[in-house]
Amino acid sequence: MNSSLKFFGGVETVTGSKHLLNINGANFLVDTGLFQGEKYIDKKNDEPIDLDILSIDAIFITHAHLDHCGYLPYLIRKGYRNKIYATAETLELMKVSLEDSAKLMKNKKESKHYYDQNDVHRALLQVEVVKWEKSLRIKGVEITYYRASHILGSSFVNFKIKGESVTFSGDLGRYHSIMQIAPQDLCDTDTLIIESTYGNRDHADANAEDKLADIITDAIKYKRTVLIPAFAIDRTQMILHLLTKLTAHSNLQIPIVLSGSMGIKVTEIYKRSSEFLKISEEEFENIFKRIRIIEHSNDLENFLVKSQGPQIIVAGSGMMSGGTILAHLEAFGQDANNVIVFTGFQANGTLGKQLLNGDMNVRIENQEIKVFEVQSKIESIEGLSAHGDRNDLLRWIKSGRKVPQRIFVIHGEDDAREAFKEFVEKNTESSAICPREGLLYDI
Numbered sequence: 001m002n003s004s005l006k007f008f009g010g011v012e013t014v015t016g017s018k019h020l021l022n023i024n025g026a027n028f029l030v031d032t033g034l035f036q037g038e039k040y041i042d043k044k045n046d047e048p049i050d051l052d053i054l055s056i057d058a059i060f061i062t063h064a065h066l067d068h069c070g071y072l073p074y075l076i077r078k079g080y081r082n083k084i085y086a087t088a089e090t091l092e093l094m095k096v097s098l099e100d101s102a103k104l105m106k107n108k109k110e111s112k113h114y115y116d117q118n119d120v121h122r123a124l125l126q127v128e129v130v131k132w133e134k135s136l137r138i139k140g141v142e143i144t145y146y147r148a149s150h151i152l153g154s155s156f157v158n159f160k161i162k163g164e165s166v167t168f169s170g171d172l173g174r175y176h177s178i179m180q181i182a183p184q185d186l187c188d189t190d191t192l193i194i195e196s197t198y199g200n201r202d203h204a205d206a207n208a209e210d211k212l213a214d215i216i217t218d219a220i221k222y223k224r225t226v227l228i229p230a231f232a233i234d235r236t237q238m239i240l241h242l243l244t245k246l247t248a249h250s251n252l253q254i255p256i257v258l259s260g261s262m263g264i265k266v267t268e269i270y271k272r273s274s275e276f277l278k279i280s281e282e283e284f285e286n287i288f289k290r291i292r293i294i295e296h297s298n299d300l301e302n303f304l305v306k307s308q309g310p311q312i313i314v315a316g317s318g319m320m321s322g323g324t325i326l327a328h329l330e331a332f333g334q335d336a337n338n339v340i341v342f343t344g345f346q347a348n349g350t351l352g353k354q355l356l357n358g359d360m361n362v363r364i365e366n367q368e369i370k371v372f373e374v375q376s377k378i379e380s381i382e383g384l385s386a387h388g389d390r391n392d393l394l395r396w397i398k399s400g401r402k403v404p405q406r407i408f409v410i411h412g413e414d415d416a417r418e419a420f421k422e423f424v425e426k427n428t429e430s431s432a433i434c435p436r437e438g439l440l441y442d443i
């Protein structure tokens with residue numbers, strides 16, 4: 001029987017990953033991501049998708065980012081009752097990210113409420129934990145998870161029947177990350193579906209640590225408050241690790257504040273799972289000793305009134321589209337002495353992107369609507385991405401015993417996908433294709 005692939009998102013854009021694999025008569029859905037970013041992409045969550053939820057035999061989640069799992073409680077609300085598979089670390093992180101997602105939907109008057117905490121709870125109960133390299137069998141198909149090293153628990157997933165093998169990369173990490181150990185070698189596979197977020201780029205070899213040291217030195221000298229908007233999963237832990245390391249030097253001592261419950265919960269999960277990371281449990285303990293935590297709204301209000309520089313505040317969300325960073329922006333961002341430091345990708349349509357573009361007149365919805373002009377300086381630190389660049393991706397494609405025959409390039413803007421398709425065909429024997437959303441591909 002022929003196998004086929006159909007993509008419902010995360011193809012021509014980096015968000016909304018939902019991929020249907022029909023193999024050996026079984027329907028498997030790999031990832032259930034929300035579309036995020038610009039309003040027109042958000043709207044895509046509302047479009048009815050040509051997917052019969054009741055025909056899905058199992059769902060496989062590659063990792064806990066919302067653009068890969070944020071649609072899951074909605075499928076539960078729509079009646080999906082079969083198993084969902086994920087690693088233990090992904091399950092822990094999904095609990096945090098999905099609960100936060102439901103909370104954000106509830107708080108944002110303008111956005112649609114796709115699900116609530118009840119749906120999240122039911123979704124998590126349907127998850128069966130899988131271990132890396134321990135295969136399971138469903139409808140005659142052998143399924144195996146492997147470590148992808150993008151964030152904690154992230155995986156690439158292989159589906160195998162006699163004479164056929166299909167692998168989804170999920171989001172793939174880097175070979176030289178500050179925090180994650182390298183991804184596992186690619187398993188034997190005929191067909192590979194691979195992400196291409198940075199398919200047309202090489203990561204800048206910028207030394208993030210040196211840049212951060214300069215920012216701390218200036219902050220101490222000029223009594224600055226430094227705001228670092230950071231993604232709660234992975235980036236926050238990486239930044240806290242770098243800050244803890246740097247501020248151990250006597251000339252770089254400065255108070256470090258971690259604000260927001262999601263970043264705190266995720267850092268605790270990372271600490272418990274440090275066996276899969278380059279940062280030890282002891283180093284995580286040092287982080288907790290070193291930082292001041294602001295979790296509750298009373299503490300936050302108190303802090304905003306009383307605190308002053310020099311200090312560094314790490315808070316979510318990473319693109320300033322919500323979270324406690326907005327309260328800090330309002331309190332500290334109107335002072336020209338302070339600085340806002342971006343450490344990650346800022347999508348079009350987000351407040352982070354607006355500030356990076358130099359448009360300082362902001363309107364934020366932080367319980368009530370606030371309008372003001374940001375006066376602080378804007379800085380950016382490159383080189384901390386959790387995605388492999390095109391050389392990492394190619395190295396991984398070649399890391400197995402054989403190179404896949406067919407490669408589907410997904411999860412990238414069109415220019416990145418096309419460039420990576422060419423890059424793959426130039427450097428391997430594989431034939432590559434950039435599939436389109438909603439079309440059926442025989443494999």
Ligand SMILES: [Zn+2]
Nearest residue numbers: 063065150171
């Ligand atoms: Zn991801």
